[in-house]
Amino acid sequence: MDPVHDPVLHEEAEEEVPTEDFQLEPKKRRKRTSATYKKAPQAPKRSKSPYICFSTVKHKEIKDTMGPDAKVSDVAKKVAQVWRNLTDEEKKHWELEAEKDKQRYQEEKANYTGPWKIPSKRVKKDEGAPKRPMSSFLYYAQKMRPLVKEQNPEKRNTDISKVLGEMWKNCSEEERNIYVKREAEERERYKLAISAWDEKQAEKIADEEKVHIDTMPIDMSGQSPQMQYGQYYDPNYMIGQHQSMNPYMQYPQMQQYPPSYGMYPSQNYGYYSYPPMQQQHHHHQQQQQQQHNYGMIPNAPPSPPSSHMPPQSQSMQQNYMHPYNSGYVPVTGPADHHGYPSHD
Known part of the structure; x- marks a missing residue:
């Protein structure tokens, strides 16, 4: 016969089941972990009861009457005894004080928007620190x-x-x-x-x-290149990097007029800027463009030299200094098809 449907086995199994009531084991106390919470210190304090208002004021007076050797528990018992002996009229004063404190709490609670509880984490002791002595x-x-x-x-x-x-x-x-x-x-x-x-x-x-x-990156934009890059500073490398970022810097290096040469003031001059007369003409065009389009950036970077330049006068050709001339002697010669004088 199938043991699952055998009634004899079921009877034996039923007899083995104890009939006494089982007693549940007592619940274990939960260990306090570091994820516990405490009241936020900036949160509003709860309102006081009439007895707490009375105890806050009268505690010191009763303690002074009992002497400096009085225990805290004895003082608390004496305060409770005095409170019980108060009449209803005397207790009414402290009830009004508690009502005022309750209104204060309701107003602060309505205006408070911060957290009411914050996580309290125990500070871990350093294992290498010396241990405190026992008592x-x-x-x-x-x-x-x-x-x-x-x-x-x-x-x-x-x-x-x-x-x-x-x-x-x-x-x-x-x-x-x-x-x-x-x-x-x-x-x-x-x-x-x-x-x-x-x-x-x-x-x-x-x-x-x-x-x-x-190891912290510091903004040294106001310092000199030597201070900014330290011992790894290479002027030639930095010039090459600057020229590669600015396409107008890929032209030959600029030269400068002598301070008192000719009728033009001292200025930077090279292939990426205009000759004196053409620079004045270009500056005049920029002023007209700024007056026409008001609100644009006035100090726009100069554009690269164009092949369509106005012809130069003879006086300007005589006062022209070639970019490759490293001295102060002007170079004269007939103008080429770009308007620049030829270099003999």
């Missing part, structure tokens, strides 16, 4: 915990810590001074170690910032 009680508990745990094996760590606290309170002054002295020695040792470590970290950060500044 005198922790040194005492570190020594006595194994003994107490051996005498009370059934107690949990929290209960053992309570026993150690009672033992520390009942400890003699001489025995307690041993651990107090050890704490002082460890603190002095820690101060020296942490100061040396801070200096080392400061030097490390300074070196990292220096490397970052050295």
